[in-house]
Amino acid sequence: MDDARSRLIESAQDLLWERGYTGTSPKAIQERAGAGQGSMYHHFTGKSDLARAAIRRTADELVPRSRAHLDGPGSPLARIQAYLRAERDVLRGCRIGRLVQDQEVVGDPELRQPIDDVFSSAIARLARVLREGQEAGEVRADVDPEQVAVTLMAVIQGGYVLARAHQDEARFAAAVEGALSLVAAVRP
Amino acid sequence: MDDARSRLIESAQDLLWERGYTGTSPKAIQERAGAGQGSMYHHFTGKSDLARAAIRRTADELVPRSRAHLDGPGSPLARIQAYLRAERDVLRGCRIGRLVQDQEVVGDPELRQPIDDVFSSAIARLARVLREGQEAGEVRADVDPEQVAVTLMAVIQGGYVLARAHQDEARFAAAVEGALSLVAAVRP
DNA sequence: GTCTATAGGAGGATAGAC
DNA sequence: GTCTATCCTCCTATAGAC
Numbered sequence: 001m002d003d004a005r006s007r008l009i010e011s012a013q014d015l016l017w018e019r020g021y022t023g024t025s026p027k028a029i030q031e032r033a034g035a036g037q038g039s040m041y042h043h044f045t046g047k048s049d050l051a052r053a054a055i056r057r058t059a060d061e062l063v064p065r066s067r068a069h070l071d072g073p074g075s076p077l078a079r080i081q082a083y084l085r086a087e088r089d090v091l092r093g094c095r096i097g098r099l100v101q102d103q104e105v106v107g108d109p110e111l112r113q114p115i116d117d118v119f120s121s122a123i124a125r126l127a128r129v130l131r132e133g134q135e136a137g138e139v140r141a142d143v144d145p146e147q148v149a150v151t152l153m154a155v156i157q158g159g160y161v162l163a164r165a166h167q168d169e170a171r172f173a174a175a176v177e178g179a180l181s182l183v184a185a186v187r188p
Numbered sequence: 189m190d191d192a193r194s195r196l197i198e199s200a201q202d203l204l205w206e207r208g209y210t211g212t213s214p215k216a217i218q219e220r221a222g223a224g225q226g227s228m229y230h231h232f233t234g235k236s237d238l239a240r241a242a243i244r245r246t247a248d249e250l251v252p253r254s255r256a257h258l259d260g261p262g263s264p265l266a267r268i269q270a271y272l273r274a275e276r277d278v279l280r281g282c283r284i285g286r287l288v289q290d291q292e293v294v295g296d297p298e299l300r301q302p303i304d305d306v307f308s309s310a311i312a313r314l315a316r317v318l319r320e321g322q323e324a325g326e327v328r329a330d331v332d333p334e335q336v337a338v339t340l341m342a343v344i345q346g347g348y349v350l351a352r353a354h355q356d357e358a359r360f361a362a363a364v365e366g367a368l369s370l371v372a373a374v375r376p
Numbered sequence: 377g378t379c380t381a382t383a384g385g386a387g388g389a390t391a392g393a394c
Numbered sequence: 395g396t397c398t399a400t401c402c403t404c405c406t407a408t409a410g411a412c
Contacts, residue, residue: 019210039395100353120354144365144369147369151343151364154349154363155343157346171338175338176339225407235405
């Protein structure tokens with residue numbers, strides 16, 4: 001689709017990623033979309049309504065991505081490695097994680113829910129694969145898979161933060177590699 | 189000190205924590221500080237100048253906090269546990285980590301530097317304590333302390349993100365406990 | 377040092393014509 | 395569906411009086 005409504009949503013997705021909710025103005029969205037005021041307020045009741053659509057769309061795009069790595073082929077540990085090492089636009093930050101800083105986003109259940117869903121579904125899948133890995137003897141056996149799944153998701157999100165602070169993707173890579181080294185079963 | 193200049197900095201610290209750089213207006217800072225326009229523009233050249241002072245002050249307050257736990261008494265592993273489990277205003281987020289989402293902050297070296305320093309100094313101390321822990325047999329020996337130090341810092345920052353997304357401090361705790369379980373040496 | 381006045385621009389939205 | 399006009403508030407800063 002490349003009608004005005006879709007272009008507005010896409011532009012909102014980009015700008016929310018770049019500047020967050022507070023930093024994104026209706027005007028900027030319209031300009032990037034090549035649409036006018038009237039067009040935007042015809043399709044959406046206002047900024048938050050458009051943001052809802054944009055965040056839902058971004059969430060819908062991200063879930064399959066983690067699914068592709070974690071439910072893909074390969075040994076459990078290999079799938080976890082693939083997910084953590086997947087190519088990311090590290091210095092631009094996480095398009096969904098960055099939004100939880102905005103008061104307006106966290107305060108509006110309709111804006112927050114899709115974000116939480118992305119994390120929760122990835123964590124659930126990570127936990128399952130970790131458990132498989134334990135059964136296969138690839139993953140350290142004496143840890144709680146549910147807990148470690150949250151840890152790994154946090155490493156990714158925190159990796160973004162540290163990389164941006166340091167302005168260096170290597171910080172993200174270090175966080176991830178450190179986590180992977182900890183998850184692997186101890187060599188006998 | 190409780191002169192206008194200091195009150196302005198304190199108010200800016202609070203608002204930057206709550207709303208980020210973009211979401212914080214000079215006017216709001218002035219109101220919270222009980223100071224007028226003239227006062228603020230007398231002491232600071234503008235918003236970014238005041239933000240620089242506020243961020244530096246916040247950074248100066250946070251560094252000793254990690255130092256207290258990591259350079260404190262106790263076994264290496266106990267110190268790492270103490271740092272990761274330290275009381276935090278989890279749902280309000282990290283007062284320093286939240287700022288790296290702002291384009292204006294990351295783009296201004298004077299704003300970004302103090303933030304990076306907080307992380308880098310904590311990571312360096314974590315690495316040192318991890319190494320001590322390895323020598324003491326408390327910490328898993330087959331991992332790179334420098335890398336794992338970054339991982340642990342990422343867990344903290346990511347823990348904030350996940351907790352805010354889920355609106356539940358337990359997410360932070362799970363991330364931290366998972367990390368601690370991974371760091372500990374495998375029981376023989 | 378602090379106050380008030382002033383100012384151009386952006387933010388967010390509504391109204392009615394086409 | 396989209397355009398233009400209009401509105402009021404907030405943003406950030408400057409100027410000059412006190």
